[in-house]
Amino acid sequence: MNNLILSGRITIRMLKYFLAVADNQHFGKAAEQLNVSKPPLSTKIRELEEVLGTTLFLRDSRNVQLTATGKLLKEECDRIFALMDSSINTIIKAERSQKNIINIGLVSSAFWTNFLTDIYDFQKSYPSYEFNFIEMSPMEQKENLLNNTIDIGIARHADCWNIHPLSYSSITSESMMAALPDNHRLKSRKRLSLVELKDEKMVVMSRSQSSQTQLVIESCQAAGFHPMIHHEVKEPHTMLAFVTAGRAIAIVPASFKYHKWKHVRFIPINEQIPAGLVALYNKSGSSPVTEHFLDFITSRQE
Known part of the structure; x- marks a missing residue:
């Protein structure tokens, strides 16, 4: 069994095809993902099952499900491909260093x-x-x-x-500042406290992308309120576009003020929220x- 890879009886392509079907639980979707037609995909899966002497999938007219052995092979394939990626990237990183x-x-x-x-x-x-x-x-x-x-x-x-x-x-x-539309009622203030923004609609960075928003939320909660988050965005340009349009306010790193934004006022806040x-x-x-x-x-x- 140890010679199945070196002998070529089991190939990386077979394992790649198997993993695609296992992830999608559908031959048609797996074939589309791999950019191949279904017949050669099915053939490779059958060849793999024959070499291993086991059934990897339970098939019917609609569904494909992994057998117990198939689930075990999927776990091993996940590890194999993760290790291959890591090993190759380690070599590439060594070359970068040189x-x-x-x-x-x-x-x-x-x-x-x-x-x-x-x-x-x-x-x-x-x-x-x-x-x-x-x-x-x-x-x-x-x-x-x-x-x-x-x-x-x-x-x-x-x-x-x-x-x-x-x-x-x-x-x-650096610390955070408040970014307000230039027609905002607090636009002329020299400094603000977070609590003064408790009734304001806020635009923030997506929580799935960064922990910065969670820090802002926790700082607001420490000030005694939960912020009214109306928009979550992926890019700081988009966040400040909402402010420019008067749709929301934002709490942003102080360095944002060095980028020229029309119709946006940047005002320091009393609370020290680190943003370096x-x-x-x-x-x-x-x-x-x-x-x-x-x-x-x-x-x-x-």
């Missing part, structure tokens, strides 16, 4: 801070280094750090909570190249 290439996943609002100045200064001192920037939500960054697709993630302070086995370092320091940028990284798999850059950007905050 060429002084750093892949950085980052939230789009990082471009509104002095982070790019840090990149410019670093490359000025170390011109052999190259960067690939990939816009990602904090959740996507964490996934890609674990599978070695990126070397560093750049997110907001709230997204450094509960990130084990990942680590983080603070790279900028953090660098997320996988300490167990970090390369000397990544550590060198992390040391550079964190030292600039000291």
Whole structure:
């Protein structure tokens, strides 16, 4: 049995086809996902069952269900493909390190801070280094750090909570502000308390993308109210577009004010809600190249 893979009797394609059917529980949907026709898909599944000497699926005219053995094989296939992805990405990451290439996943609002100045200064001192920037939500960054697709993630302070086995370092320091339409009743205030916004419709970043919104909610609750969240969006541009249109107010990082927004007033709030940028990284798999850059950007905050 140990020679089934090396002998070619069981192939990666067979396992890939099996996993597609197992995930979809439907041959037609699996064939569509794989961009193949149903006959060759069914043939490969039958070949796999013959080699293993077992039935993997219970079939009828409408449904496909995994047998007990099929469920076990699916679990093993999930592990096999996850390990293959991780192994390949580890090799690619090692190659990046040898060429002084750093892949950085980052939230789009990082471009509104002095982070790019840090990149410019670093490359000025170390011109052999190259960067690939990939816009990602904090959740996507964490996934890609674990599978070695990126070397560093750049997110907001709230997204450094509960990130084990990942680590983080603070790279900028800033707090949240209120973003109000320029015709808002509080537009002329020099400072605000959160409780003054308790009756306002609020637009926030999607909770499935970032922990920043949860931090805002908890800060409002500490002030004695639950915010009236009317819109959840994926991009900060969209959030401030709602504010510009007078549809809602927002609680945003202070650096947002440096990006020119018509018809938006940014007003400091009394409550200190941290919103600085953090660098997320996988300490167990970090390369000397990544550590060198992390040391550079964190030292600039000291």
